[in-house]
Amino acid sequence: xxxxxxxxxxxxxxxxxxxxxxxxxxxxxxxxxxxxxxxxxxxxxxxxxxxxxxxxxxxxxxxxxxxxxxxxxxxxxxxxxxxxxxxxxxxxxx
Numbered sequence: 001x002x003x004x005x006x007x008x009x010x011x012x013x014x015x016x017x018x019x020x021x022x023x024x025x026x027x028x029x030x031x032x033x034x035x036x037x038x039x040x041x042x043x044x045x046x047x048x049x050x051x052x053x054x055x056x057x058x059x060x061x062x063x064x065x066x067x068x069x070x071x072x073x074x075x076x077x078x079x080x081x082x083x084x085x086x087x088x089x090x091x092x093x094x
Contacts, residue, residue: 070094 073093078086 070090070093074086074090077089081089
């Protein structure tokens with residue numbers, strides 16, 4: 001009889017340890033899941049931001065040649081002219 005009780009106590013202790021391990025694993029998995037969900041949301045937001053940045057850069061690339069032309073023209077021709085004449089030249093170039 002004492003052997004049966006000792007065996008039941010050992011089984012009970014073993015099951016309590018398994019329960020604690022499972023609770024620990026469950027808690028850790030829930031925390032991981034929460035962090036994963038947060039990461040997915042942040043990555044989705046980041047994807048939107050990247051898409052906007054790509055569109056902005058594409059527009060800047062389209063205007064690059066004209067901007068370089070205006071910059072070079074301003075550097076080359078602005079030296080000896082008045083502000084009003086400079087504004088008129090830029091309007092004409094644009």
